Amino acid sequence: MTVAAVSKSAVLLRAFAPTTDVLSTRALAARTGIPRSTVHVLATTLAAEGLLETVPGRGWRLGPLLVGLAGQIIERTGLVAAVEGALGGLRRVPGQEVHVGQLVGGWTVYLHREAGHVRPPMDNRVGLRAPAWRGGCGKAALARLPADEIDERIARLCRDEDLAAPEHAALHDELAAVRRTGYVVSSTFQAGRTSVAAAVVDADGRPVGGLSVAGPSPLFSRAAVARAAEDVVEAAVRAGRQLAT
Missing domain, CATH: 3.30.450.40 (GAF domain)
Structure with a gap:
């Protein structure tokens, strides 16, 4: 993962505010200014590593790996x-x-x-x-x-x-x-x-x-x-x- 991708991944994770549990790909793109296609690729990669997880029909939420960290x-x-x-x-x-x-x-x-x-x-x-x-x-x-x-x-x-x-x-x-x-x-x-x-x-x-x-x-x-x-x-x-x- 490039430095730019790491930076954008951090921006995605910060998009989940205390009162926001689940965000769709569209909502993440709107909050971060990152193109939807890039958001999808990054979110899929983060989910594979446990930093995000999918919520069927709704989008993404913070993943279980963050609890341990x-x-x-x-x-x-x-x-x-x-x-x-x-x-x-x-x-x-x-x-x-x-x-x-x-x-x-x-x-x-x-x-x-x-x-x-x-x-x-x-x-x-x-x-x-x-x-x-x-x-x-x-x-x-x-x-x-x-x-x-x-x-x-x-x-x-x-x-x-x-x-x-x-x-x-x-x-x-x-x-x-x-x-x-x-x-x-x-x-x-x-x-x-x-x-x-x-x-x-x-x-x-x-x-x-x-x-x-x-x-x-x-x-x-x-x-x-x-x-x-x-x-x-x-x-x-x-x-x-x-x-x-």
């Missing part, structure tokens, strides 16, 4: 192992959930969830990726990066995914507040839901991701936010210590 990256960071044993007691109120998200470029990828009995549940299902500036786990992690690196990660994601960039000054003001307090209270990921999140950092002080307590906004009175903030910060510190070992 992603699993190696997740295991390498150690975030899931680090939070084991660090999350006990975080859900103090029925209906609250606990989320763990890994920072990957400008994305948050949700790796763990402990859900309460509220219906409907939150959108933070395991495996979901979302722009890091939209949710509590991502904001907490971004706040531990230098400002120029934050801007670079956001710019790259928005360019690659054709997303509108967040309002620069407002985001940096919010992240500055996160640095001062050590946690973030966010209600921007899902309407009617609030999360209280803190960053998990490695031995070098670099953010690996974040963990949060979240749920319906009425559950988060001022006292509940203060209690949740204390809990998530303590849990994030414990997870960071585990990462260091």
